[in-house]
Amino acid sequence: MAKRRLPSGVFDYIDGGAEDERTLAANQAAFAAVGFRPRVLRGIAKIDVESTILGQSLAFPLILAPTGFTRIADPEGELAVARAAARAGLPYTLSTLGTRSIEEVRSVSDGRLWFQVYAWRDRRLVQEMIDRAAAARYEALVLTADTAVLGRRERDVRRGFSLPPAIGPRTILDGAVHPGWTWSFLRNEPIRFANVVGRGVGDGTTPVTLADYINTQFDPALSWDDVSWLRSVWNGAIVLKGVQTVDDAVLAADAGVDAIALSNHGGRQLDGAPAALSLVAPVADALGGAPEIICDGGVRRGSDIAKAVAAGATAAMAGRAYLYGLGAAGERGVDRVLDWFRADLARAMSLLGVGTVADLDRSLLDIPDANR
Numbered sequence: 418m419a420k421r422r423l424p425s426g427v428f429d430y431i432d433g434g435a436e437d438e439r440t441l442a443a444n445q446a447a448f449a450a451v452g453f454r455p456r457v458l459r460g461i462a463k464i465d466v467e468s469t470i471l472g473q474s475l476a477f478p479l480i481l482a483p484t485g486f487t488r489i490a491d492p493e494g495e496l497a498v499a500r501a502a503a504r505a506g507l508p509y510t511l512s513t514l515g516t517r518s519i520e521e522v523r524s525v526s527d528g529r530l531w532f533q534v535y536a537w538r539d540r541r542l543v544q545e546m547i548d549r550a551a552a553a554r555y556e557a558l559v560l561t562a563d564t565a566v567l568g569r570r571e572r573d574v575r576r577g578f579s580l581p582p583a584i585g586p587r588t589i590l591d592g593a594v595h596p597g598w599t600w601s602f603l604r605n606e607p608i609r610f611a612n613v614v615g616r617g618v619g620d621g622t623t624p625v626t627l628a629d630y631i632n633t634q635f636d637p638a639l640s641w642d643d644v645s646w647l648r649s650v651w652n653g654a655i656v657l658k659g660v661q662t663v664d665d666a667v668l669a670a671d672a673g674v675d676a677i678a679l680s681n682h683g684g685r686q687l688d689g690a691p692a693a694l695s696l697v698a699p700v701a702d703a704l705g706g707a708p709e710i711i712c713d714g715g716v717r718r719g720s721d722i723a724k725a726v727a728a729g730a731t732a733a734m735a736g737r738a739y740l741y742g743l744g745a746a747g748e749r750g751v752d753r754v755l756d757w758f759r760a761d762l763a764r765a766m767s768l769l770g771v772g773t774v775a776d777l778d779r780s781l782l783d784i785p786d787a788n789r
């Protein structure tokens with residue numbers, strides 16, 4: 418539905434990945450490659466999908482991933498997603514490159530909020546955003562570590578896709594055949610990088626390609642020292658997102674982060690990077706319990722959440738899944754996607770013979786040898 422409703426440039430920005438999109442495909446293929454070993458006759462009459470992460474409860478083990486430029490899918494953007502997440506009892510992660518501000522998002526949600534940070538070259542700007550997130554009662558910072566430079570998303574490169582979309586002959590045509598989207602895009606306030614408006618770093622007033630923006634504004638020399646720096650300026654939990662090897666997971670544990678998100682940025686950064694799910698079991702074995710593990714990338718069904726958790730993750734994380742819902746039907750679309758995830762997970766657990774999330778373990782999985 419999102420593909421029908423959104424202009425193809427917008428849909429491809431959301432749907433696409435880097436280069437040959439091998440890692441994009443690998444994320445979902447990894448879920449397909451893991452089978453279940455269901456148990457029967459276990460007398461499970463009740464299924465409880467509730468769980469905890471970072472010491473607090475969540476309705477079921479799913480985190481809404483940060484996604485840049487969410488208003489491109491629907492004018493309510495991050496507000497719609499944050500409201501839907503709060504209704505569903507799930508944490509929502511606002512992106513640094515969000516199109517609604519830290520404060521606006523808090524004003525519509527009493528739920529759990531996390532804030533994703535990129536390292537602007539200007540660290541004072543980062544510090545300022547961190548202080549704003551603390552004042553607005555965000556509980557965790559999610560440092561994205563996989564974006565030294567932007568991956569080459571060739572669907573966007575081919576189109577010269579910019580944020581916000583620039584008006585030209587091609588976008589006018591694309592817009593004309595998607596009148597619903599175009600009408601709301603033109604009728605609503607302009608899309609901006611809401612967290613940095615007026616800070617002199619470009620806020621989306623002038624259309625810019627994401628690659629130009631990130632490659633000029635972000636510091637490619639991010640290092641473990643920056644994780645220590647974050648610790649020194651933030652009292653809450655720290656989640657390191659973009660870990661893609663066992664070695665780095667161990668370093669992250671040494672650095673004292675509270676959780677790691679195994680993630681290749683939805684296949685949007687380094688093509689050829691491993692599927693997140695394939696790392697869960699080896700990383701869980703190496704870490705032995707802490708920090709907590711989040712599995713991000715390719716999560717499309719509740720049964721995928723069951724696989725990630727059974728392999729050793731505390732929770733799964735999904736971005737595209739809710740963006741498709743948002744693009745298809747706005748806020749109701751996000752509600753629907755989250756309902757599906759929850760119902761799917763409960764059904765999968767019932768059919769697996771498992772009554773609680775804590776009982777999801779590796780004995781229930783048939784994991785390919787390469788990913789053990």
Ligand code: GLV
Nearest residue numbers: 484485627682685
């Ligand atoms: C932004 O982080 C993106 O992946 O487009």
